[in-house]
Amino acid sequence: MATVTMPVVKGSDTMQPMRHRPCPQFSGRNRAAALLLAGLTVLPLSLTVAGSPAQAQQMQVQRIAAVVNDDAITVRDLEDRMDLLLSASSLPDNPDTRRRLMPRVLQILVEERLKLQEAKRRNITVSDADLDSARQQIESNNRMAPGSLAANMRQKGVNPDTLDKQLRADVAWLKVVQSGLRRQISVEQEEIEAVLSTLRENLGKPQRLLAEIVLPFNDAGEEQQARALAERLGEQMKQGAAFTALARQFSSAPTAAVGGDLGWVPKGELDPELEEAVNALRPGTVSSPVVSGSSLHIILLRDVRETKKLDPAVTPVQISQLFFPARGAAAMPTESRDDIIATAAETAKRCDDINKLSDQLRLPNSGDIGTVKPADLPPAVGTVVAELKENTLSTAIxxxxxxxxxxxxxxxDADGLPSREEIERRLENEKLDRLAQRTLRDLRRKALIDIRI
Structure with missing residues (x-):
């Protein structure tokens, strides 16, 4: 199953890794869909209750905080999740912190209920073995002894059941995404080539090592809550809180599971508003919250580097060709040759198509030529090959x-550029994350949600 991560529990990431946005990063970056262990918070609520203090407290924690369709979220659920968050982060456990973060906690708990309900609708279940695997992954990621997670949480005053509830929602949603949504997306070869072309063009330009925290919102009220949370996180970072720990707990991007890591990002690759924010940073500094799309972004600039530009003339390429000799037994009329070239230009999408056509026509010196440097080819051919896009047939030379x-x-390509397979996985995960986010927004829009606190 996919990797599940959790911030280190004292004494012993929210999506994997800008997705990657995520998001999966899904950033580089193979950002396969990762399970989020979102940190959640809550404000203890004041309530006048008759009877003993113990009875009053019991009635308080059983109070309904929200109803999502037919499922209730209690104050106990909120308090338990807050305990989990505070035990695994550097945030101070005080009434002010809980008050500021309570809206975010409730928002995520509501989304978890929606995820579980959608999984149930699709007849998707989470087995005990699934949960065991998720717990074991957390222990492994945090260098904990096997089987020690629950005891460690109890030592910190955290109810282990609250983590199990979170894991159950995460695993259920992952199954929804993998089994129900993945079949709806595809990555075309043209998309992969476009990414590779952009990466090659950016060689020689500055690259930035970035990390992100992404706080989504659906309306003006949630945007205000996201800003309040962003301000609180900024205050904590000024006091020494680790960006990676906060990203793992609070970010909703696929990159959260790896502390918000975006990897090396060429200049000009981000949305304009994010580029402007990054351009104002120095290595080691963090941006103010920036709105991009329907999310607030906090960006950390870790480092900057220059990259060496490739010389296309000496970059090895694998080529296939159709050679029409001017003389000899294989020579053909110019009109026939031009018709074959025109047909090949329209129908040949990959080198295999050229190789098959070469076999059918029995053309000499044709088909798979192997790997060569453009500079080693005849100048008229090498100049064309050096600039030719992959899987595109040249004009007649x-x-x-x-x-x-x-x-x-x-x-x-030069060292550091991802393979076509890595790019395909990244594009697939990015599409999958966008589809999952859109599906979750649709579920929220259609749901009957009653917030009672």
Whole structure:
């Protein structure tokens, strides 16, 4: 199952990793869908209750905080989740902290109920084995002895059941995403090539090592709550709280599970408002909250580096070609040759198509040519190949010995550039995260939600 992470419990990330946005990062960055262990908070509520103090307290914690369709969230649920959050973060446990963070806690608990309800509607269940695996992953990530998680939580005054409830919602939602939503997305080769082209173009430009905290909102009221939380997190970072720990607890991006890590991001790759914020930072500093889309973003600039630009003339490429000799038994009329080239340009999408056509036509010096450097090819061919996009057939190139059309199958990029498979996984996870977020917003919009505190 997917990795489940939790901030270190004293004495012993929310999505994996800007997704990655997440988000999965899903950032680099293979940001596969990761389970969020969101930190939640609550304000103890004042309530006049007749009877003994113990009876009053019992009645207080059983009070309904919210109803999501037919499921109730009690004050006890809120308090237990707050205990979990405070035990695993550097935030102070005081009434002011609980008051400021209570709206965020309630929002996430509401979303957990929606996730569980959707899983039930799809006949998706979470087994004891699923929960055991999630707990074991947490212990492994936090270098805890196997089986020690529950005892460790009790030592810190945290009810282990609250973590199990969170894990159950996370695992259920992961199953919804993987089994029900993944089939709705696909990544085309053109998308992968577009990313690779952009990465190559950005070689030689400054890159920034970034991390993020993303706080989503659905309306003006939630935006105000997100700003209040962002201000509180900013105050804690000024007092020494670790950005990574806060990202794991509070961020809703896929990158949360890895402390908000976005990896190395070329200049110009972010949304304009985020680029402006990052450009004003120095390494080691954090931005003020920035609105981008329907979320507040807090960005940490860890480092800046320069990258070496590739020389396309000496970058190895794998190519296939169709060579039409001007003389000999394989020579053909110009009109026939041009018709074949035109048809190939329309129908050939990959080098395999060129290789098959070469076999059918029995053309000499055609098909898979192997890996070469453009500089080692005839100048007229090398110049074209150096700038040719992958899986795109060139125009006809006239040579003294005949005419050739070439397709680049793959380009061996400089160290540091991701493979096509890594880019495909990243794009898939980004699409999946956006679809999951959109699905959750739709569930919230259609639900009957009654907030009672």
């Amino acid at each position: 006239d040579l003294p010995s005949g005419t050739v059309v070439v397709m680049v199958c793959a380009r061996k």
